[in-house]
Amino acid sequence: MSLSAILARIDDQLPTALDRLTGLLRIPSISTDPAYAAQCDAAADWLVTDLQSLGIKAQKRRTPGRPMVVGHADGPGPHLLFYGHYDVQPVDPLNLWHTDPFAPELQDTDQGKVIRARGASDDKGQLMTFVEACRAYKDVNGALPCKITFFFEGEEESGSPSLIPFMKDNAAELGADLALICDTSMVAPGVPSIASQLRGMLKDEFTIHGPRIDLHSGHYGGPALNPLREISRIIASFHDAEGRVAVDGFYEGVHEVPDDLLRQWENCGFDEHDYLSSVGMTQPHGERGYSTLVQQWARPTLEINGLWGGYQGAGTKTVIPAEAHCKITCRLVGDMDPDALRVKIRKHVEDRLSPDAKITWNQDLDGSPAAVMNINRPEFEAARQALSDEWNREAVFTGMGGSIPIAGYFKEILGLDAMLIGFAQEDDAIHSPNEKYNVQSFHKGIRSWARVLDALAK
Amino acid sequence: MSLSAILARIDDQLPTALDRLTGLLRIPSISTDPAYAAQCDAAADWLVTDLQSLGIKAQKRRTPGRPMVVGHADGPGPHLLFYGHYDVQPVDPLNLWHTDPFAPELQDTDQGKVIRARGASDDKGQLMTFVEACRAYKDVNGALPCKITFFFEGEEESGSPSLIPFMKDNAAELGADLALICDTSMVAPGVPSIASQLRGMLKDEFTIHGPRIDLHSGHYGGPALNPLREISRIIASFHDAEGRVAVDGFYEGVHEVPDDLLRQWENCGFDEHDYLSSVGMTQPHGERGYSTLVQQWARPTLEINGLWGGYQGAGTKTVIPAEAHCKITCRLVGDMDPDALRVKIRKHVEDRLSPDAKITWNQDLDGSPAAVMNINRPEFEAARQALSDEWNREAVFTGMGGSIPIAGYFKEILGLDAMLIGFAQEDDAIHSPNEKYNVQSFHKGIRSWARVLDALAK
Numbered sequence A, B: 001m002s003l004s005a006i007l008a009r010i011d012d013q014l015p016t017a018l019d020r021l022t023g024l025l026r027i028p029s030i031s032t033d034p035a036y037a038a039q040c041d042a043a044a045d046w047l048v049t050d051l052q053s054l055g056i057k058a059q060k061r062r063t064p065g066r067p068m069v070v071g072h073a074d075g076p077g078p079h080l081l082f083y084g085h086y087d088v089q090p091v092d093p094l095n096l097w098h099t100d101p102f103a104p105e106l107q108d109t110d111q112g113k114v115i116r117a118r119g120a121s122d123d124k125g126q127l128m129t130f131v132e133a134c135r136a137y138k139d140v141n142g143a144l145p146c147k148i149t150f151f152f153e154g155e156e157e158s159g160s161p162s163l164i165p166f167m168k169d170n171a172a173e174l175g176a177d178l179a180l181i182c183d184t185s186m187v188a189p190g191v192p193s194i195a196s197q198l199r200g201m202l203k204d205e206f207t208i209h210g211p212r213i214d215l216h217s218g219h220y221g222g223p224a225l226n227p228l229r230e231i232s233r234i235i236a237s238f239h240d241a242e243g244r245v246a247v248d249g250f251y252e253g254v255h256e257v258p259d260d261l262l263r264q265w266e267n268c269g270f271d272e273h274d275y276l277s278s279v280g281m282t283q284p285h286g287e288r289g290y291s292t293l294v295q296q297w298a299r300p301t302l303e304i305n306g307l308w309g310g311y312q313g314a315g316t317k318t319v320i321p322a323e324a325h326c327k328i329t330c331r332l333v334g335d336m337d338p339d340a341l342r343v344k345i346r347k348h349v350e351d352r353l354s355p356d357a358k359i360t361w362n363q364d365l366d367g368s369p370a371a372v373m374n375i376n377r378p379e380f381e382a383a384r385q386a387l388s389d390e391w392n393r394e395a396v397f398t399g400m401g402g403s404i405p406i407a408g409y410f411k412e413i414l415g416l417d418a419m420l421i422g423f424a425q426e427d428d429a430i431h432s433p434n435e436k437y438n439v440q441s442f443h444k445g446i447r448s449w450a451r452v453l454d455a456l457a458k
Helices: A003-012 A014-025 A034-053 A124-141 A163-169 A227-236 A259-266 A272-277 A292-297 A338-351 A378-391 A405-414 A439-457 B003-025 B034-053 B124-141 B163-169 B227-236 B259-266 B272-277 B292-297 B338-351 B378-391 B405-414 B439-457
Strands: A057-061 A068-073 A079-085 A105-109 A112-116 A147-153 A178-181 A193-198 A200-209 A301-310 A323-332 A358-361 A396-400 A418-421 A436-438 B057-061 B068-073 B079-085 B105-109 B112-116 B147-153 B178-181 B193-198 B200-209 B301-310 B323-332 B358-361 B396-400 B418-421 B436-438
Touching: A003 A014, A003 A124, A003 A439, A014 A034, A014 A112, A014 A124, A014 A439, A034 A057, A034 A068, A034 A147, A079 A124, A079 A405, A112 A439, A124 A147, A124 A439, A163 A405, A178 A405, A193 A378, A200 A227, A200 A338, A227 A301, A227 A323, A227 B227, A227 B301, A259 A292, A259 A396, A272 A292, A292 A396, A301 B227, A323 A338, A338 A358, A378 A418, A378 A439, A405 A418, A418 A439, A436 A439, B003 B034, B003 B112, B003 B124, B003 B439, B034 B057, B034 B068, B034 B147, B079 B124, B079 B405, B112 B439, B124 B147, B124 B439, B163 B405, B178 B405, B193 B378, B200 B227, B200 B338, B227 B301, B227 B323, B259 B292, B259 B396, B272 B292, B292 B396, B323 B338, B338 B358, B378 B418, B378 B439, B405 B418, B418 B439, B436 B439
Parallel strands: A079 A147, A079 A178, A178 A418, A193 A396, B079 B147, B079 B178, B178 B418, B193 B396
Antiparallel strands: A057 A068, A068 A147, A105 A112, A112 A436, A193 A418, A200 A323, A200 A358, A301 A323, A301 B301, B057 B068, B068 B147, B105 B112, B112 B436, B193 B418, B200 B323, B200 B358, B301 B323
């Protein structure tokens, strides 16, 4: 049967699809709180049952934490691995919710209808767009257009502790040609987006030790080395006046954005003014000479995430503290090597220490390279065309400022490129009170996947 | 009768003087803990009784907190106001004491005999050196050599909240020609010391506000202004590479140490190596070109006492925080004006803020100028000679890195210069477990005051 019949079926069945989503949203599958372990189990069971109703061989799979759901469906086309997560963020502060977070409501808003509940957007609503597209294929054609492995985890909101071991233990079973992930946003309302590059991350933390003990700033102020001044001087040395990172060799492996991609970004509907003003800024503060979007998606950063030492209480304490502490993360792009970069950053810091200052580094923090997808693979262009058709708007290969570790793990452990397609809106309030998912995101998301599957099957 | 008879009486009566001190030390007059209010009262009563036994009109005087003790003795010479405090620090951690802190013990050590108890040095032992010197005069001559007002407080270890109101309310009664304070250390063992300059203090605190809310360092890292980088850059700008404060006009009112005073300091027995190495330093870190002692006593500082923002817990949080905080104190010398300096420092900071950064200042923090005694007054040279005679060692006009607010208050409220003479040793462990006072400090301290009173009476 033709794609148009599939799409018609999706339109017809939207109310029942929303009913099903409502059922999944009623389950408070909060993964960070052990008190909700049974509810996570129930959400996994719900998905297993739903996949089985499509004729998919699905199972709940034990881990030391929350279970995985793995399902296998045979099909004619390429072998796809679809990933989503059924766990949700905690709901506090509950008093800021206008409705019960686990009693989903359809509401009319100036964006049209939305479904409001914890997990509506992140990620239950999004993962169900793919499942509903598959259901339409099943209903209309009696079969899926591709061979598909479904892979849902229940610990994404709590750091995915079981994910890597599970992927390693089941690498053969999870093998495929391409991974699909539905857990991202559209770059602007109505602009279909495929995230094709995600920044990597390097974490580090150091403590500068000065005097042997906390000192009285009267008795020792002047002669004493003050670790708070020392750490401030070192942090200040990380960047030059142009906003560039001044660590020697920091930009090795960084590539300029190709012109054609840059043109896509310039026309992707990203509203720089909205983006900046929503957080109280009037201008971008990163490397001079790069646009806000390029600073966010395609340039590396070295940020201070925590800084502390000395007295933090009310009033004054005349102390020169023995220690000062600093937490760093870098966002990585291109081919930047986190291990090599860690060495460079540590050298930069240690080269600048005063006599009598000592340093210790946290040895437990890791790093991961940027994930840059091979958008020259024909599947990427096919998917982009499919999305453009659905949204009547040229789809865009976007970057992402954040890091989605799963994309890197798919590459590293399973050897898979990942295509990240999502329909969330920036204002969906994921991780916040009153989370919602636009019914249009859900409806056109299902239609989008139907078109993408159709295109990939060819 | 001659001074020698007075000194002989002091030598004779040392055992009974130690007995008396032991009696005062048995009273756990901890002022910070309201549970010991009755014991503070008892210590005040003890002093009233002891002063009355010398024929002094002494009274316990109510305050909203712990009582003051004020006593008046007529005499022929100049009118002196002697200040000390009968309250003591808490004793915890109690498990680190080798004896009961309120069961004083005489012990033999490699420094000779010591009396070990909380308050032995700070300040009961020290204040009793003066009272015992007066007793010897009374015993031998039947009268004191000068007109003396005794003024003891019981809140010195808890911030002296009642002191300023009491001094203001009783300024006429507390008037005198010169204040004497016995609450300081000798600059080195055996080196009699008159603290003639104390650094003042300016306190300030600011918060730098960047983004409207805490931001995700992936989604905003690059374009976002990071207040932790901002505050580090500003703190780093406070000092130049030579360790000088780079705030415009900071050094206004700072004077170089006169050559003759500098020579005294160079020969005062201060052991720079001991001082530095005891806190883990190999060199002074203040302004280049000044000795450790000059950096500590006679140069101003701008120190960071607290610095914080962002995430301080275990592991990583990818946050760009909305705020960063910093607590500052400056130590002031010479004629530095705290109010004018506050304006200069705030201007320095505000001139360096990035666009989109905002700043708020704590408006509740005060400042006080340095206290520089007029050592050209003949009483200072007379006292210095008296101390030199007792210790067979040239007495030294020292500075102090810290601030003793009472010295400033005497000047400000009562119009009095203060002479700070003390016999404590750096290793007396004041505020720490196993506090002690050398019996030699006590004995020669009494003799020192006898000589000083004799000299001042002339």
